[in-house]
Amino acid sequence: MQVTVEEIGNMSCSSQGWLISIVMVLLALNLEALARHEAGVKSAIFLSPKFELAPGSVVNKYYYNISFPRGHIALKSFNAEVVDEAGKPIPLHETYLHHWVVGRYYQHRDAASHHRADAMFLRNAGVCENNVLGQYFGLGSETRRTSTYIPDPYGIEIGNPTQIPEGYEERWMLNVHAIDTRGVIDKLGCTECRCHLYNVTVDEYGRPLSPDYKGGLKCCYDQMQCKTREGYDQSTKRSLFLRYTVKWADWDASVFPVQIYIFDVTDTWKRSSSNNSLRGPNATHHCQVEYEVKPCSGTGVVNDDCFDVRRISLAVPSGGYLIYGVAHQHSGGIGSTLYREDGQVLCSSIPKYGEGEAPGNEAGYIVGMSTCYPHPGSIKLSEGEILILESNYSGTIGHTGVMGLFYLLVAESLQEPSRSVLESAKPHMATAIWALLLLFGLASTIAVGVGCRHRLGREDDYEPIVM
Numbered sequence: 001m002q003v004t005v006e007e008i009g010n011m012s013c014s015s016q017g018w019l020i021s022i023v024m025v026l027l028a029l030n031l032e033a034l035a036r037h038e039a040g041v042k043s044a045i046f047l048s049p050k051f052e053l054a055p056g057s058v059v060n061k062y063y064y065n066i067s068f069p070r071g072h073i074a075l076k077s078f079n080a081e082v083v084d085e086a087g088k089p090i091p092l093h094e095t096y097l098h099h100w101v102v103g104r105y106y107q108h109r110d111a112a113s114h115h116r117a118d119a120m121f122l123r124n125a126g127v128c129e130n131n132v133l134g135q136y137f138g139l140g141s142e143t144r145r146t147s148t149y150i151p152d153p154y155g156i157e158i159g160n161p162t163q164i165p166e167g168y169e170e171r172w173m174l175n176v177h178a179i180d181t182r183g184v185i186d187k188l189g190c191t192e193c194r195c196h197l198y199n200v201t202v203d204e205y206g207r208p209l210s211p212d213y214k215g216g217l218k219c220c221y222d223q224m225q226c227k228t229r230e231g232y233d234q235s236t237k238r239s240l241f242l243r244y245t246v247k248w249a250d251w252d253a254s255v256f257p258v259q260i261y262i263f264d265v266t267d268t269w270k271r272s273s274s275n276n277s278l279r280g281p282n283a284t285h286h287c288q289v290e291y292e293v294k295p296c297s298g299t300g301v302v303n304d305d306c307f308d309v310r311r312i313s314l315a316v317p318s319g320g321y322l323i324y325g326v327a328h329q330h331s332g333g334i335g336s337t338l339y340r341e342d343g344q345v346l347c348s349s350i351p352k353y354g355e356g357e358a359p360g361n362e363a364g365y366i367v368g369m370s371t372c373y374p375h376p377g378s379i380k381l382s383e384g385e386i387l388i389l390e391s392n393y394s395g396t397i398g399h400t401g402v403m404g405l406f407y408l409l410v411a412e413s414l415q416e417p418s419r420s421v422l423e424s425a426k427p428h429m430a431t432a433i434w435a436l437l438l439l440f441g442l443a444s445t446i447a448v449g450v451g452c453r454h455r456l457g458r459e460d461d462y463e464p465i466v467m
Contacts, residue, residue: 040249041076044069047083048242053095053180055234056190060177060222064116065107068172072251074155077148078102078137080244081359082178089359090240092141092367096191098177098220100242101138104158106168120168124260125410127269127317128287133262133405139328144360145352145368146326150258151376154323154411155249157257176242179220183232188331188364190227192400193220197227215400216290258323258409263338265310265391265404266291290403293332296395307334308393310404313341313386320410322346322379325372328405332393333366338406339388346379346387347372349406377414 046067051059080100082090106120123134136156139146150156159170181187189197194215202208204221213219220226228234249255266288296306327336327349337348352368354361361367381387391404 041247042069042249043245043247045243045245048174048176048244050085050239050241051176051178052237052239053178054237055180055183055232056226056228057180058178058220058222058224058226060220061175063174063176064119065171066102066174069246069248070159070170072157072159072161073248074150074251074255074257075136075158076150076155076247076249078244078246079143079148080139080242081144082240083243085239085241087243089144091357091359092354092362092365093187093357094180094182095240096179096181096187096365097141097143098179098191098193099138099140099175100143100177100244101135101175102244103135103173103175105171105173106164107171108167109169119171120165124262125317126260126262127285127314128262128264128267129285132287132289133264135262136260138407140330140366142328142351142366142369147371148326149247150324150409151373153254153256154258154409155251155255156260156409157251157255159251174242174244177220178240179226181226182236183228183234184226185229186227189215190220191331192402193217194400195219198224199227200224214292214398216292217401220401256411256413258411259318259320261317261408261410263314263387263389263406263408264289265312265336265389265406267312267314269314289405290401293393293395293399293402295398306395308395310391312389314389316381316383316385316387316410318410318412319381319383319385320412321377321414322372322374322381322408323376323411324409325349325374326369326407327391328369328403328407329366329391329393330399330402331364331366332397332399332402334392334394336389336391336404336406338408339390341386341388347374347406347408376411381410 048066049061049063051061053059082095082097084090104122106122108118111118121131121134123131124136126133128134137148139148164170179190179193181190184190184197186194186197192215195201195209195213195218198219200209200219203218209218264287267285268288269285291310293308296308325338325347329336329351333351335348335350338346340346348370349372350370351366352370354363354365354367356363389404389406393399393402
């Protein structure tokens with residue numbers, strides 16, 4: 001039997017290479033598992049029930065007991081968009097997503113999904129009366145490019161079994177308001193729900209509309225029809241869905257809860273001088289939700305000072321630290337800001353307008369809103385503190401049914417510095433160690449390969465050894 005030096009070298013190099021390769025695979029698997037564990041965030045994609053739209057038609061549907069993550073968890077984000085049966089995103093210039101909102105409620109386990117008789121709605125921590133703006137999440141045309149992510153270590157607590165009444169379970173409601181603008185004579189007018197385009201004189205409950213009401217939610221309710229071009233084929237119905245992605249993490253002691261506040265620039269609340277309470281009979285908040293922007297001039301002359309500015313003073317319901325903020329505006333909006341009384345800017349949220357045709361970049365539509373993520377602990381709000389909410393729109397043309405909302409997440413307490421450093425450092429240190437080991441393994445493999453190649457190349461000049 002003859003064994004050459006080359007064969008011995010190959011066997012040795014092969015053994016070393018296989019060993020290091022196995023170690024690298026194990027390191028990579030551990031690193032991947034550690035990364036998943038460190039994030040701890042789960043994600044699921046759901047579809048709403050199907051809704052149908054024809055050119056010019058409107059849907060404003062409420063779906064109860066929708067598919068939603070269950071258990072005692074911390075919500076981290078909720079994003080949504082309109083898609084067709086093939087899962088293809090639908091652009092705003094075909095189907096305008098006026099808004100979607102998700103709400104939470106308790107209901108008896110045996111109750112039918114669509115039955116509301118015994119439902120106990122659980123509103124957010126905001127102040128609007130009669131569950132107005134009581135949703136947990138909600139956006140409109142800006143949904144595709146607006147971040148809703150709640151940074152660590154914070155989350156919206158849901159599913160706490162100690163809070164759910166005996167015999168009941170936690171459920172979720174989804175409201176989808178969409179307008180099909182294919183073939184309409186005035187896309188902007190239809191999306192702004194101008195009453196004359198819908199030929200509406202009464203609201204969905206049959207109550208006459210005020211002569212001063214030019215447009216808004218009262219004119220584009222479910223099954224209404226916006227005027228289409230003469231001769232346009234209105235029979236082309238299509239089936240659509242709201243596809244929504246929910247991210248969450250299991251609830252534990254490391255998660256800090258946040259409260260949801262939604263402020264409305266149309267709130268007409270007044271606080272009694274004899275009672276500082278923000279709720280109850282001495283503090284009522286009548287949130288109108290929408291308002292009209294009148295054009296600056298009837299002459300049609302446009303100038304740089306043509307703005308509609310609305311301001312309102314609001315009191316913070318409960319103290320805490322600002323974690324996240326974002327505004328909600330409609331077409332024509334140019335930004336909204338939340339100030340302290342001394343003029344300090346707490347959060348400024350600016351709309352992003354599209355520039356093309358593709359979903360998420362539709363020209364003329366608000367396709368995103370900038371968000372605020374203050375450094376934790378940098379903005380502390382005191383209970384009862386007065387804040388100034390300002391909503392700005394362009395007044396070059398009139399707008400109906402616009403909104404000036406501001407969504408805030410406030411944490412009552414912050415992560416303690418010592419705990420923050422220790423707990424957050426552990427996974428990062430572990431990840432760094434695994435990464436270094438992985439790099440070391442990779443470098444070792446390369447070194448072995450180079451060494452073997454160099455050695456085998458050098459030994460090619462020798463005669464074989466006879467054994």
